[in-house]
Amino acid sequence: MNIKIPLSNRLNTPIKAWCLTLTVTLVSACSSLNIATNTLEDDSATASNKNIQSGIISFENTHKTPYEASVFHTYFYGETIGTKDTIVGLAVIEANNEIHPPHQHAEEEYLYIVEGSGEWTLNGVKTPAKKGDVLYVAPWDVHGIFNTGNVPMKFFITRASSKGVEIKAPIDSSAADKK
Numbered sequence: 001m002n003i004k005i006p007l008s009n010r011l012n013t014p015i016k017a018w019c020l021t022l023t024v025t026l027v028s029a030c031s032s033l034n035i036a037t038n039t040l041e042d043d044s045a046t047a048s049n050k051n052i053q054s055g056i057i058s059f060e061n062t063h064k065t066p067y068e069a070s071v072f073h074t075y076f077y078g079e080t081i082g083t084k085d086t087i088v089g090l091a092v093i094e095a096n097n098e099i100h101p102p103h104q105h106a107e108e109e110y111l112y113i114v115e116g117s118g119e120w121t122l123n124g125v126k127t128p129a130k131k132g133d134v135l136y137v138a139p140w141d142v143h144g145i146f147n148t149g150n151v152p153m154k155f156f157i158t159r160a161s162s163k164g165v166e167i168k169a170p171i172d173s174s175a176a177d178k179k
Helices: 013-032 045-050 173-177
Strands: 063-066 070-078 083-093 108-115 117-122 125-130 134-137 143-146 153-162
Antiparallel strands (some): 070 083, 083 153, 108 134, 108 153, 117 143
C-alpha cells in the first residue's frame, strides 16, 4: 500500500512526527479491519470503488488507538466521493489530560463535546469547553482541547478536505524575512 502524507513545512518536527504516527497507525489499522480507505494516487475510474462506502459502524467495531491518557475510536477513514483525508471518530480523554498538544492541518474539522468539560485552544486563545459545544476549525488554524474536568471527556470529530478545492498553507512571514 502506498501512503502519501502531505505535511506542511510550517509544522514543527514533533507535530509532524505525531501526524505521521497517527496517519500511519490509522491507515494500517483501518486496512487490517477492512474499514474502507483510499490510497489511490490518481483519479482513475476505479477510484469510486475505493471510497468509504455507506454503512453503520457500531462503537464496539471502531478501531481503537490508545495514547498515554486517551483513546481515539475511528469510525471512518479515507476518501468519499467529494472528500479526501476524511476521519470520523470519537476521542476519550482522561481527566487533566489532552490527546495531543494544539496543532494545525489543512483539513477542515468539527469537534463536538459529547461528555465532560475542558478548555479549547483556538489560535492561541483559550476558552472554556463544555458538553454540547462545537468547535469549527478552518484550515491551518491552531487548535486543541484539554480535559480540565474530573471525569473522562468524550468528543466527536469529523475532518476532511474537498477533492475540488486546493488548500494552501499560509505564508510564513518568518521565512519571507530570511530571503
